[in-house]
Amino acid sequence: MPVDRGGVDVTADVVIVGAGIVGAACARSLARAGARVTVLDRGAAASATSAHGEGNLLVSDKGPGAELELARVSLRRWAELAGELADELGPRFPSVEHEAKGGLVVVTSGDGLDGLRTFASAQRAAGVEAVELTPGQARELEPDLAPGVVGAVHYPQDAQVQPVAAAEALLASARRAGAVVRTGVEVTGPLLDGGRLTGVSTTQGDVPAGDVVVAAGPWSGDVARRLGSWLPVRPRRGMVLVTTPMRQRIRHKVYDGDYFAATQSAGAELQTSAVVESTQGGTVLIGSSREQVGFDDRLRAEVLAQMARRAVAVFPFLARTGVMRTYLGFRPYMPDHLPVIGADPALAGLWFATGHEGAGVGLAPATGDLLAAALLGFAPAVDPRPYAAGRPALDALRPGAPENDHEGARP
Incomplete structure (x- = not known):
């Protein structure tokens, strides 16, 4: 009414x-x-x-609390909306490209694995599906993972849309x-x-x-x-690398264990972590960075280089992959x-x-x-x-x- x-x-x-x-x-x-x-x-x-x-629909990067509760409701709503919008708008309207690909968080050290286990345990208590994997099990999901990966947690609920x-x-x-x-x-x-x-x-x-x-x-x-x-x-700037199209070699949204800490940091300084995923068009999106520099829209080569190094540490084959373009945007940060x-x-x-x-x-x-x-x-x-x-x-x-x-x- x-x-x-x-x-x-x-x-x-x-x-x-x-x-x-x-x-x-x-x-x-x-x-x-x-x-x-x-x-x-x-x-x-x-x-x-x-x-x-990048169109992320994630529970994997959220600890127990109000944001996670909102995310769990939204994940269910996105799964419904993908069908609702397709039925309502018809086949001539572009698809939202909803893909329930799942997420994979990987770590390369024993300390990192302990921290990831503790975080995942708290998430499970809050209703998140978080499945701990051995290195071998992680490579069954992502065969091209770096040999230094010592453990991972799989988040089947993570998904993606074309934003x-x-x-x-x-x-x-x-x-x-x-x-x-x-x-x-x-x-x-x-x-x-x-x-x-x-x-x-x-x-x-x-x-x-x-x-x-x-x-x-x-x-x-x-x-x-x-x-x-x-x-x-306040604006919080982030950058993304986009590779040239390739046959799909990355099946999930994959990121390293530093990503959650970067999202929750209150610092204005540059923070980077490896966040890697394929798109339906065949490109690979590589992030992520966070820094508070106002609305400065200049690309910084050193930021892109840090992101690339982190991504290669997770998927070594990316070192031989061409970059097609880069872009940046501003996230709305709340203290x-x-x-x-x-x-x-x-x-x-x-x-x-x-x-x-x-x-x-x-x-x-x-x-x-x-x-x-x-x-x-x-x-x-x-x-x-x-x-x-x-x-x-x-x-x-x-x-x-x-x-x-x-x-x-x-x-």
């Missing part, structure tokens, strides 16, 4: 700022629940962070449910009525709305400021490593769906459903409190909070 805003004249029940995969998932969930939705993006749909990722195709499919489904998607439209400020947000002003005119959802990825902090709010999301999904604690009418860092593709379906449930008054699939914009970990960073370095907390 459309949202009742007490007779306020609105163009849309909900305006979503951001047409990446998270904004697309929110648009679909809201529109299919009956809300009038308008999606705005200053660029093309799915052209920023969503276009520069741009998936975002476009979600937007197409939202349009079929009545949503309007407007690209080339930049939000410049708020529309306010009695202290409540009632829409946005843009480079293409005002867009009145009952509620506004910021789903602008690493740019969400800037959008929040323009609307009179605050959010400590406590949890996304923000829900209402702004200070400005009525403002909502957030952002801060997923490198997990936005994987967490998008559950994020859209959770946001729609909160906005429309439905029962949520997971407890929304850990993702609240007013949670204690973020309130401690808010400008004006006691003993807070204000400038350091700003994105």
